[in-house]
Amino acid sequence: MAVHGRGPGTREFSSLTRRGQLGRLRRLGRSALLRYGIDVAALTTLGYAENATFRVDSRGATYLLRMNRPHVHTAGTIESEMAWLSALRHDTTLRVPEPVPATDGSLVVSVRDEAVPDPHLCVVLRWLDGRFVDKRLTPAKLALVGTLTARLHAHAAGWTPPEWFARPRVDALSDGAKANALSSDDAALPGEHPSRDDGDVVLELFESLVSPADAALVSRALELVRTTARELDGSGSFGLIHGDLHYENFLFNGSEVSAIDFDDCGWGHHLYDLAVTLSELRSRPRYDQLEDAFLGSYAAERPLPKGYASHLPTLFVLRELQIATWILESRERAAFREHWRKWTREVLDWLATSLREIER
Secondary structure, three states: OOEOOEOOOOOOHHHOOHHHHHHHHHHHHHHHHHOOOOOEEEEEEEEEOOOEEEEEEEOOEEEEEEEOOOOOOOHHHHHHHHHHHHHHHHHOOOEOOOEEOOOOOOOOEEEOOOOOOOOEEEEEEEOOOOEOOOOOOOHHHHHHHHHHHHHHHHHHHHOOOOOOOOOOEOOOOOHHHHHHHHOOOOOOOOOOOOOHHHHHHHHHHHHHHOOHHHHHHHHHHHHHHHHHHHHHHOOOOEEEEOOOOOOOOEEEEOOEEEEOOOOOOEEEEHHHHHHHHHHOOOOOOOHHHHHHHHHHHHHOOOOOOOOHHHHHHHHHHHHHHHHHHHHHHOOOOOOOOOOHHHHHHHHHHHHHHHHHHHHO
8 A cells, every 4th residue: 555645666745856846746737637628738837836837738728727735725715716716707807817617517626646745626727818027017007907906806895705705814924824714704804913823823933933033023013014904994995805916916918917816815905905016016116106007097996095005014014924924834845945044034124124114
């Protein structure tokens, strides 16, 4: 009898390089695609930092295969993501990915292989044409993104999810907090966020893996974020949002823009979505123009919450806390092993500077 993860002549999955792990995941991905009746001509790796994603070229069609990282989402939470995408496709003209059902009608399939330690939940989406724009991101393009974001929020505000719908809070920090939010009825309700339990887990993580001084810095940041969250709770600007709409999650195709990768969608303040988009643009020479175009086009569709300008810097802090926590929790994964200390230090140095500016 083969031991899970140690088939004949195989090494433990966790000890493999990123390339070695991807080799096994590609084989697992081909097994998943059989469940969709897709005849694969080529399978091209797109990313493997969180989930593993592949471009699938088949005869006459192109798809995206996403293999979700184990122990974060459940089949139910991924089905909820697919439900919102399906509703967006049906109810609007917004360019978002179209879920593809398996041959049995399922939108999520689970596959396993003895050379990979955990079952993987997989989805297939129709390919969206377009290109990422980084340094050539202009105010005109950001205006398109602002309009798209506002219309995503407008749809979610008017949509009634199915009774079984379950997505986490987008302002959770740790994987454990995301999982706990899914098992309660509080994810879509105001309250203290990030929660005290979530914060305690994160503080222990920073104290044990980095330093007590850095944990104290994170503690200050958490209190600042909680104050902003309480003020935003009364703004009426809360609901289902994308949660990760940075410049690698929107595609441009001529005068059209698409939103992709709804894997982090969940419940949160609308301003958080806007903060995510702006947070990675802060160092751009034309940042003020980009921000004005983005927020202006959003405001033309939906009102910005009261005090948004003063809240954005704190939501930038929340975003960086989430990134630092993600790095620490992922430190043993192949893509993080060599660099997690350096990446964490960079975030903490930025955090210290930002807190000084906000608190003065």
